[in-house]
Amino acid sequence: MDVNKVKIINKWKLDDKSKDESIELLIPHYAGVASEYCNQVFIEPYPLTVQEFIAKMIEYHNPGLSSRNMGSVSYSWDNDYEEKLYKLIKPYRKVSWGGK
Secondary structure, eight states: OOHHHHHHHTTOOTTOOTTHHHHHHHHHHHHHHHHHHHTSOOOSSOOHHHHHHHHHHHHTOSOOOOOEEETTEEEOOOTTHHHHHHHHHGGGOOOOOSOO
């Protein structure tokens, strides 16, 4: 998975290079999160839903804000969004008996 794939999934401008370095570092991080959650190692090319999980986790890796009003501007974040993202990769989850 590469930076452009993350940008395409998140509908970001491909020519905006300002976050490329961060995205590059976060791809393996969230691939690892997916692997730990699912108790299996994902090898590239990742399954499509795992790619979507990684891209969306990168997009929403900031803490969720429930609601904020500032004058005429209102911000709200979905507090259950992370839970919804984990549902994407739940079908890949394997049972772990605690041993290696």
